[in-house]
Amino acid sequence: MIMQNTSPAETNETLKIEGLSKAFDGRYALENISFSVRRGEIVGLIGRSGAGKTTLLRCLNGADSVDSGRVLVEGRNLSTLKERELLVLRQRIGLVFQGFNLLQSRTVSGNISLALEILGVPRKERLHRIQQLIHLVGLEGHEAKYPSQLSGGQKQRVGIARALAGHPAILLCDEATSALDPEATTSILTLLETINTELGVTIVLITHEMDVIRRLAHRVLVLDQGRIVEDISGEALSRGEAEHSLTQSFISRLSNNAEDMEVAGYASSGF
Amino acid sequence: MHRQVFDLFFKATLATLEMVFASAAIAVFFGLPLAILLTVTRPGGLWPVRPIGRMLGIAVDLTRAVPFIILLVVLIPFTRFVMGTALGTAAAIVPLSITAIPYFARIAEVSLKEVSPELIDAVRAMGATRAKVVRSVLVPEALPGLVSGLTVTLVTLIGASAMAGVVGAGGLGDLAIRYGYQRFNTAMMLWVVSILVVLTILVQLGGNWISARLRKNFI
Structure with a gap:
């Protein structure tokens, strides 16, 4: 029903980040970050609070400028764009917020x-x-209802x-389900999944909820103190192949949660 | 009440309403853009150009610091230049507007500042221009507060318009001074005060009602 615009760039990388660094008050918020996201991929971004997840997301849509490195959205470098062009490019990036806004x-x-x-769509x-x-x-x-x-x-x-x-x-989803109850979370995750599979929209989501990672992410990036410490596929993560201790602690929290909640087949459901 | 006296009151009330609503309209016309500029030029705002914000802030505070009764006199040459005369109802609109613009601007600024910065940030991140954010987010989201602010401004103007009677403006203040004060007509004075009280209450209730209706959909 909703047609996807074809990208002007021939590249299969919707998003490409090269050596991105950003500092606040002389301290690195993000340090030499590189990764790329393929078209149609769902990438989960996890890490402790203050690890730089939101800053990274803000850099991806040009809301924050980068100190060094490049952010390429559909092959176009954000930092070389004029303000007008940036506004137009931002319209190719949908944003979903924790607080709805x-x-x-x-x-x-x-x-x-x-x-x-x-x-600028006509009335x-x-x-x-x-x-x-x-x-x-x-x-x-x-x-006709109001948000209230x-x-x-x-x-x-x-x-x-x-979005x-x-x-x-x-x-780009910044803790899109963190303010929701479990039932609403499930329905929103299903919706995001549909959007990904049927519309082919690439999704990058920040979350601290392992359930979101488990249900949606094809790939997981673990951010710690402004660096990517693990870049692992969903399957590998579920097989317990994570190398970094932080990732392992996230996973153990995941399995503990599963036991606590006594959800049948939870641990074997994979990604 | 005697027919002629009634006419006197009727005309005076109309003159007061004319002064109050005309100067309130001018206050919104100039004061709202001023309030928007004061809000967006704040650090971390939509358009954080500090010098402009500071200059406007100082201009607003200086105007507000001058007592209205003095402003009335000081502005006489300016009023004469704009309106051709410094006397009468129309002439009083000039000093009333000058005092109401910064007054409304400061009150409106408070409402505008309360619009969630996160929401403004989000709409900017969606690719909206600053002008679009002001038009579609800042002002509509602050509207219930802006209406309350306008109500307060109207009530203040009712009081100030009575004061303008001192320098020969028409209206209820003029009536109170000429008949009530200079001719010791206490009944007349009480009537004027009663009408002013009723006007104030009506404006306040009307403003509250509109603001509450607008606020209904807000959390």
Whole structure:
């Protein structure tokens, strides 16, 4: 239903980060980070708080500038773009936030419309596109409600619909499910999975919830003190092949959780 | 009440309303952009150009520091230049506006500052221009507070407009001074005060009602 724009770049790497460093007050927040994300991949970014996850995500969409290194989105270097071009490129990157960041003054439709207005979509097309997006995220019947009348899960659906407005190549999720209860988390993860498989949207997600990693991530990057200490596939992680102690501690937390919750087949479900 | 006296009150009330609402409209027209500039130029704001923010802040505070009764007199040459006369209802709109602009700007600034910086950041990150953020996020999200601020400004203007009677402006203040004070007509004075009280209450209730309706959808 929603067509993916074809990328101008021929590369299969939607996102490529080369030697990225960023310092605040003389201290490295990110140090010499390099990785690339293939089209259609779901990459999980984990690490302790303060490890630099959010800073990295902000660098990926140009909200923060980098001190050295390059961020290439669909082959285009963010730091060489003019402000206008950066704004246009940002529209190819969907953002989903922990705190939803919806306008209280606008309805569900109005909030989705905001993204389309930013994209410069004419009014007539906006109404049609809003209907598509509402259908996609399953919010039919809630169009005229205000955020204050929605549950957390519904608010995040609005946030996701808004993020998808511009047919983004990449969806960046910063703790998208951390403010939600388990049930809403599951439904949002299912939605993200659908968006990935059916629309082919590449997803980079920050999370501290191992359940999110287990359900979604094809690949996991572990960030510690501004460096990537582990870059491991989902399968390898579930086979217990993680090398770094931090990753292992995350995994042990995962299996402990599974036992605590007594969820049948949890540990063997893999990724 | 005698017909002629009633006419006197009716005209005076209309003149007061004219002064109050005209100067409030001017206060919003100039004060809201001023408040937006004061807000966005703050450190970490949407457009953090400190010198502009500081200069505007000083200008606003200086104007606010001058007592209205003195401003009325000081502005007489300026009023004469703008309106052609320094006397009457229309002329009083000039000093009332000058005092209301920085007043409303400071009150509006408080509401604008309360809009979540995270939300503004998010909409910027979605690719919105600064102008779009101001138009579609900053002002609409602050609207209930802005309406409350306008209500406070209107109430203050009702009081100030009565003061403008001193320099020959029309309206209820003029009536109170000429009849109530200079001719020792206490009944007249009480009537003026009663009308001012009723006007103030009506404006306050109306403002509260609109603000509450707008706030209904906010958490």
